[in-house]
Amino acid sequence: MLFSEDRFVQRDASYGSIEVICGSMFSGKTEELIRRMRRAQFAKLDVEIFKPTMDTRYHQTDIISHDSNHIPSTPVDHSSAILLLSSSTRVVGIDEAQFFDDELPNTCNTLANRGIRVIIAGLDMDFKGRPFGPIPALMAIAEHVTKVHAVCMRCGAPANYSYRIAKDKQKLLLGEKESYEPRCRACFYRNNE
Numbered sequence: 584m585l586f587s588e589d590r591f592v593q594r595d596a597s598y599g600s601i602e603v604i605c606g607s608m609f610s611g612k613t614e615e616l617i618r619r620m621r622r623a624q625f626a627k628l629d630v631e632i633f634k635p636t637m638d639t640r641y642h643q644t645d646i647i648s649h650d651s652n653h654i655p656s657t658p659v660d661h662s663s664a665i666l667l668l669s670s671s672t673r674v675v676g677i678d679e680a681q682f683f684d685d686e687l688p689n690t691c692n693t694l695a696n697r698g699i700r701v702i703i704a705g706l707d708m709d710f711k712g713r714p715f716g717p718i719p720a721l722m723a724i725a726e727h728v729t730k731v732h733a734v735c736m737r738c739g740a741p742a743n744y745s746y747r748i749a750k751d752k753q754k755l756l757l758g759e760k761e762s763y764e765p766r767c768r769a770c771f772y773r774n775n776e
């Protein structure tokens with residue numbers, strides 16, 4: 584079922600909220616983030632979208648999904664910049680949040696306590712199946728967590744792991760289908776132990 588904004592409205596409008604969209608690569612995190620941001624724009628709310636400067640796979644500024652859906656964003660080096668750049672904003676979106684520093688949860692809390700709706704998209708696990716960056720802490724403090732799934736490239740089941748095809752072992756390796764494929768638990772661990 585699609586996330587519905589109507590299901591959760593703060594009674595005290597001086598407070599906002601935190602939403603996390605997480606899952607494996609190709610699971611539709613960016614598409615879902617774009618969908619929610621576009622609905623906020625249709626509602627004529629001021630929105631700002633941020634991504635980490637290091638994620639330059641498709642475009643210097645735009646956020647672009649694997650289906651070429653896109654929306655403009657502001658690249659930032661550190662989560663503290665998001666606070667400085669969000670003063671007159673009602674809705675803040677953050678993509679590829681797994682790449683941000685450990686201050687991101689505090690930043691998001693500060694924004695939400697200023698009345699801002701914060702929507703975060705990011706990988707919950709790295710290629711080893713381990714929690715990734717600030718995402719687990721964000722999931723803990725969020726009002727809403729949406730876990731989306733890709734389709735396992737081996738068996739067609741819902742996939743929640745990002746299997747790395749490339750031989751590189753370092754945690755950070757930007758890439759797409761040439762380097763990763765989504766897999767279900769069985770197909771991920773059967774070939775990865």
Ligand SMILES: Nc1ncnc2c1ncn2[C@@H]1O[C@H](COP(=O)(O)OP(=O)(O)O)[C@@H](O)[C@H]1O
Pocket residue numbers: 606607608609610611612613614615647648649650732733734735736765
């Ligand atoms: N194995 C797969 N499972 C699901 N979607 C896939 C797969 N491979 C490619 N896609 C495409 O990826 C799109 C999702 O892209 P995107 O929102 O950028 O995902 P994410 O941000 O989670 O990596 C899907 O709509 C689909 O067209």
Ligand SMILES: Cc1cn([C@H]2C[C@H](O)[C@@H](COP(=O)(O)O)O2)c(=O)[nH]c1=O
Pocket residue numbers: 607608609612613640705706708709710711745754755756757758759763
């Ligand atoms: C699993 C994993 C992924 N990455 C990189 C690969 C991509 O550049 C992004 C994820 O992009 P998506 O929008 O979710 O498809 O993260 C990485 O650096 N390390 C990993 O373990």
Ligand SMILES: [Zn+2]
Pocket residue numbers: 735736737738739740766767768769770771
């Ligand atoms: Zn599978």
